[in-house]
Amino acid sequence: MTRPAGSAGSDTDAIITLTGRFADRDAWQAEGWCRIEHALELIGTRSAMVLMREIYYGGRRFDELARRTGLTEAVAAKRLKQLVADGLLRRRPYQEPGKRTRYEYVPTELGRELFPVLVALMQWGERLGREGGVELVHAGCGSPLGAVVKCAKGHEVAPPDTAARLVTDGNGADLR
Amino acid sequence: MTRPAGSAGSDTDAIITLTGRFADRDAWQAEGWCRIEHALELIGTRSAMVLMREIYYGGRRFDELARRTGLTEAVAAKRLKQLVADGLLRRRPYQEPGKRTRYEYVPTELGRELFPVLVALMQWGERLGREGGVELVHAGCGSPLGAVVKCAKGHEVAPPDTAARLVTDGNGADLR
DNA sequence: AAGCTGGCTATTGGAAAGCATAGCCAGAAC
DNA sequence: GTTCTGGCTATGCTTTCCAATAGCCAGCTT
Numbered sequence: 001m002t003r004p005a006g007s008a009g010s011d012t013d014a015i016i017t018l019t020g021r022f023a024d025r026d027a028w029q030a031e032g033w034c035r036i037e038h039a040l041e042l043i044g045t046r047s048a049m050v051l052m053r054e055i056y057y058g059g060r061r062f063d064e065l066a067r068r069t070g071l072t073e074a075v076a077a078k079r080l081k082q083l084v085a086d087g088l089l090r091r092r093p094y095q096e097p098g099k100r101t102r103y104e105y106v107p108t109e110l111g112r113e114l115f116p117v118l119v120a121l122m123q124w125g126e127r128l129g130r131e132g133g134v135e136l137v138h139a140g141c142g143s144p145l146g147a148v149v150k151c152a153k154g155h156e157v158a159p160p161d162t163a164a165r166l167v168t169d170g171n172g173a174d175l176r
Numbered sequence: 177m178t179r180p181a182g183s184a185g186s187d188t189d190a191i192i193t194l195t196g197r198f199a200d201r202d203a204w205q206a207e208g209w210c211r212i213e214h215a216l217e218l219i220g221t222r223s224a225m226v227l228m229r230e231i232y233y234g235g236r237r238f239d240e241l242a243r244r245t246g247l248t249e250a251v252a253a254k255r256l257k258q259l260v261a262d263g264l265l266r267r268r269p270y271q272e273p274g275k276r277t278r279y280e281y282v283p284t285e286l287g288r289e290l291f292p293v294l295v296a297l298m299q300w301g302e303r304l305g306r307e308g309g310v311e312l313v314h315a316g317c318g319s320p321l322g323a324v325v326k327c328a329k330g331h332e333v334a335p336p337d338t339a340a341r342l343v344t345d346g347n348g349a350d351l352r
Numbered sequence: 353a354a355g356c357t358g359g360c361t362a363t364t365g366g367a368a369a370g371c372a373t374a375g376c377c378a379g380a381a382c
Numbered sequence: 383g384t385t386c387t388g389g390c391t392a393t394g395c396t397t398t399c400c401a402a403t404a405g406c407c408a409g410c411t412t
Contacts, residue, residue, distance in 0.1 A: 015232045033309040035301030056191045100379045115335050116296040116323035125211030133209040138327035139339040147292035147323040151314035159291050163315040276409045
């Protein structure tokens with residue numbers, strides 16, 4: 001299908017502004033290139049997300065993580081193993097007196113960098129209107145947290161002020 | 177299992193600071209209360225996420241959305257229907273000359289508010305090291321976007337400065 | 353009226369996610 | 383030794399996700 005130029009919906013409700021070669025969406029596609037898809041390959045399951053949530057709440061040990069997420073031990077073990085393999089968590093030995101050496105799961109730098117994703121999801125989940133729940137606040141002033149989109153130079157950016165840019169891999173690879 | 181007080185891992189790697197009644201994780205659990213889980217019920221599938229991504233890139237019509245996400249038409253139709261039912265998208269009639277009236281999918285306010293989630297995921301996905309891809313930048317200055325966690329009063333907040341707070345539903349309901 | 357087309361819908365099947373239950377194993381307690 | 387326990391591991395099943403393919407239908411064209 002060839003889309004008549006400029007006819008695909010009014011642009012009054014466009015969210016991201018596509019500029020340059022991106023303006024014609026028929027000329028490129030994001031499949032396989034998309035960083036969101038890459039991210040979802042690692043944390044795209046419910047079990048991975050709720051385990052990382054519990055890690056953020058301070059859970060470290062296997063039985064606590066399994067119990068508090070409501071996952072079965074089998075699912076928790078499998079997913080924790082994968083999160084370690086993917087570099088979000090690290091196994092760290094510990095030993096309680098009179099007990100054998102065990103391992104607890106602590107976040108790596110990559111795991112910590114998931115913070116804005118978790119906060120953004122919690123913020124959006126609040127919008128869904130179900131009352132109650134746990135809210136994150138700034139320990140210093142007590143105000144609730146939110147994720148704000150800013151550019152590297154510090155400007156706050158709303159969706160219409162956003163443009164998409166192609167990043168090549170240096171090997172001359174191109175979109176599509 | 178009763179966890180000996182203060183023994184569950186060193187707190188040097190704690191991410192979120194739990195205060196007050198939250199300090200004892202055995203006294204509460206997030207299952208069912210968690211806003212992240214609520215959010216994932218709506219956008220927890222890969223198909224929902226990539227469809228919303230294409231909506232952000234400006235895709236509006238069924239065949240374009242299906243084609244650019246790489247989803248089959250059956251999956252795209254089912255997921256779009258669900259996204260409309262959940263209030264992230266809205267069906268808007270359009271008619272091209274000589275064609276019958278059709279519907280395109282435009283984001284609602286709720287759908288637009290997903291922006292920080294998408295940006296945070298893209299930012300984190302970039303960290304995974306795979307080269308290439310589409311990057312979002314500020315249209316004004318060209319710098320790449322990121323999601324920054326701030327409190328309502330405008331302070332930037334790092335994970336250790338974060339506290340968790342219980343929000344009741346006004347009916348005296350409590351955690352667990 | 354007949355045909356074409358875009359936007360779905362239905363069916364089938366395979367893969368993955370997740371639950372329930374049971375079993376295994378290293379090592380401390382005894 | 384033997385027992386006990388926490389942390390997994392294995393097995394079987396159900397559900398959900400998604401691909402592939404085929405079919406349906408409103409209404410525009412001719």
